[in-house]
Amino acid sequence: SQKIEQNSEALNIQEGKTATLTCNYTNYSPAYLQWYRQDPGRGPVFLLLIRENEKEKRKERLKVTFDTTLKQSLFHITASQPADSATYLCALRRNQGGKLIFGQGTELSVKP
Amino acid sequence: DVKVTQSSRYLVKRTGEKVFLECVQDMDHENMFWYRQDPGLGLRLIYFSYDVKMKEKGDIPEGYSVSREKKERFSLILESASTNQTSMYLCASSLTGLGEKLFFGSGTQLSVL
Known part of the structure; x- marks a missing residue:
């Protein structure tokens, strides 16, 4: 069956370090992948989109990579801050079908 | 910025009640979606609509229906609420295509008691 997997365990890091979150998928031929941030009790907020023909995308302190051979995306937050603490979701759009499929999310906690 | 407004933050209903969840977006988006989010299960698509009066089933439509009489409004209806429908319900909209970025x-x- 089709699956998207994110680290289920919370990621705890020290302020100033780089946080790296992983999104793995199986049985997809994705057109693109998106990352969202979700704060407790709120809806997800779109952060970045990376297409299948792009290896890397950056936005300020955020960097996303997309490896279609490994079927994996990595999401990096450099110089992390306590305000970056949230749950981060990845989502894939398949080439056929069109719907976005979400991962379960990884909770990030940045300690001062 | 796009604003997607859900009518209630918290709702408590009894088993068997008919429940209406309302969602309004203010940016003339064609597509609207209803998801539910449960711990350990992530976001699951219930229904979506790509035009007025059009609707498509998502991955878990059983026990739900939807209505889109106007472009800006998408309603989720629980015909007879059950305890397993206790969840966080998220509405989203997008401008073009089914996979463009979503605004939630x-x-x-x-909570269904």
Whole structure:
């Protein structure tokens, strides 16, 4: 069956370090992948989109990579801050079908 | 910025009640979606609509229906609420295509007792 997997365990890091979150998928031929941030009790907020023909995308302190051979995306937050603490979701759009499929999310906690 | 507004942040209903969840977006988006979010299960698509009066089933439509009479409004209806429908319900909209970035509302936490 089709699956998207994110680290289920919370990621705890020290302020100033780089946080790296992983999104793995199986049985997809994705057109693109998106990352969202979700704060407790709120809806997800779109952060970045990376297409299948792009290896890397950056936005300020955020960097996303997309490896279609490994079927994996990595999401990096450099110089992390306590305000970056949230749950981060990845989502894939398949080439056929069109719907976005979400991962379960990884909770990030940045300690001062 | 796009604003997606869900009518209630918290709702408590009784088993068997008919429940209406309302969602309004203010940016003339064609597509609207209803998801539910449960711990350990992530976001699951219930229904979506790509035009007025059009609707498509998502991955878990059983026990739900939807209505889209106007472009800006998408309603989720629980015909006869059950305890397993206790969840966070999230409405979203997008401008073009089915997979473009989604703009989410703040969610409605529904408890069915």
